[in-house]
Amino acid sequence: MSEPTGAARRRGPFQVGDQVQLTDPKGRHHTFTLEAGKNFHTHKGSFPHDELIGAPEGTVVRTTGNTAYLALRPLLPDYVLSMPRGAAVVYPKDAGQILSMADIFPGARVVEAGVGSGALSTYLLRAVGDLGMVHSYERRADFAEIATQNVRRYFGGDHPAWRLTVGDLQDNLDDTDVDRVILDMLAPWECLEAVSKALVPGGMLCCYVATTTQMARTVEAIREHGTFNEPTAWETMVRTWHVEGLAVRPDHRMIGHTGFLLTARRLADGVEPPLRRRRPSKGSYGEDYTPPGGAGRKSAADSPAAVPEGAAQGGEPAS
Numbered sequence: 001m002s003e004p005t006g007a008a009r010r011r012g013p014f015q016v017g018d019q020v021q022l023t024d025p026k027g028r029h030h031t032f033t034l035e036a037g038k039n040f041h042t043h044k045g046s047f048p049h050d051e052l053i054g055a056p057e058g059t060v061v062r063t064t065g066n067t068a069y070l071a072l073r074p075l076l077p078d079y080v081l082s083m084p085r086g087a088a089v090v091y092p093k094d095a096g097q098i099l100s101m102a103d104i105f106p107g108a109r110v111v112e113a114g115v116g117s118g119a120l121s122t123y124l125l126r127a128v129g130d131l132g133m134v135h136s137y138e139r140r141a142d143f144a145e146i147a148t149q150n151v152r153r154y155f156g157g158d159h160p161a162w163r164l165t166v167g168d169l170q171d172n173l174d175d176t177d178v179d180r181v182i183l184d185m186l187a188p189w190e191c192l193e194a195v196s197k198a199l200v201p202g203g204m205l206c207c208y209v210a211t212t213t214q215m216a217r218t219v220e221a222i223r224e225h226g227t228f229n230e231p232t233a234w235e236t237m238v239r240t241w242h243v244e245g246l247a248v249r250p251d252h253r254m255i256g257h258t259g260f261l262l263t264a265r266r267l268a269d270g271v272e273p274p275l276r277r278r279r280p281s282k283g284s285y286g287e288d289y290t291p292p293g294g295a296g297r298k299s300a301a302d303s304p305a306a307v308p309e310g311a312a313q314g315g316e317p318a319s
């Protein structure tokens, strides 16, 4: 059996065309592609690429200035943070959450928009594998081109499971029997009708948004749409630690905010959401409440909020 697409480039001795990530004595990274006969130059001197070709990962090379560099292949989180960008990429901790909480499985049929720089597309393609499908939609042709180059460079060529359409998702989505839809865009609520038609019953919508206002508007729009179950919204924070002798403490700096995630499952056709009507917590939809986007319910009296049986006031825990 032949190897899955891209796998041969992730193991074994370094080969021509491989990406190499060098780490200098201060922990700084430099990434380049191996080419026979070329030299890698830094202000600490240079060394020939040929020294690495055929060498195992984890090799240490020395420049003409005698500085040692550790050579490894970049991991996918390293790759997406160092690749050329059009739009901001999904941060690696959130990509991990998406793969897990949106339950991306080998063979899954996944639709994604927008494609931006192609970071999430690459994670999704690795997870669905050669027998799955990732159909990415991107409204900007220039971003689609950057993403195409990034995805190709990562896999060493075209991935058999990838399709990319340039255009707005809501106007172009032509897939059916889709298992998962992942939206990373400014206005996911504009795509709900198209997404709902594409998803299989039980299929999952996952949205990644940057602000609380986008999160609220998306959640309310999903509720209003009536073809999904109650959405779950959450964020994650990752804090790295300094571990040295007796000095074991959280690092002083962290990425404090990346984005919010929310998920909802597609109900079977014609099924009313199995919700228990109850009064929302005091003030949730009071006089001061303005429906996000100006649509939808105006107050609790007009249309009481609906939550799943047994859910706590104010929503369910994130995970």
Ligand SMILES: C[S@@+](CC[C@H](N)C(=O)[O-])C[C@H]1O[C@@H](n2cnc3c(N)ncnc32)[C@H](O)[C@@H]1O
Pocket: 087, 088, 089, 090, 113, 114, 115, 116, 117, 118, 119, 120, 121, 137, 138, 139, 140, 143, 167, 168, 169, 170, 184, 185, 186, 187, 191
């Ligand atoms: C934050 S970027 C996506 C980044 C991408 N997930 C990644 O990891 O590289 C958002 C992208 O969505 C695109 N976009 C926004 N609305 C869209 C829509 N309705 N249909 C297709 N693309 C859309 C934008 O042009 C932009 O490139």
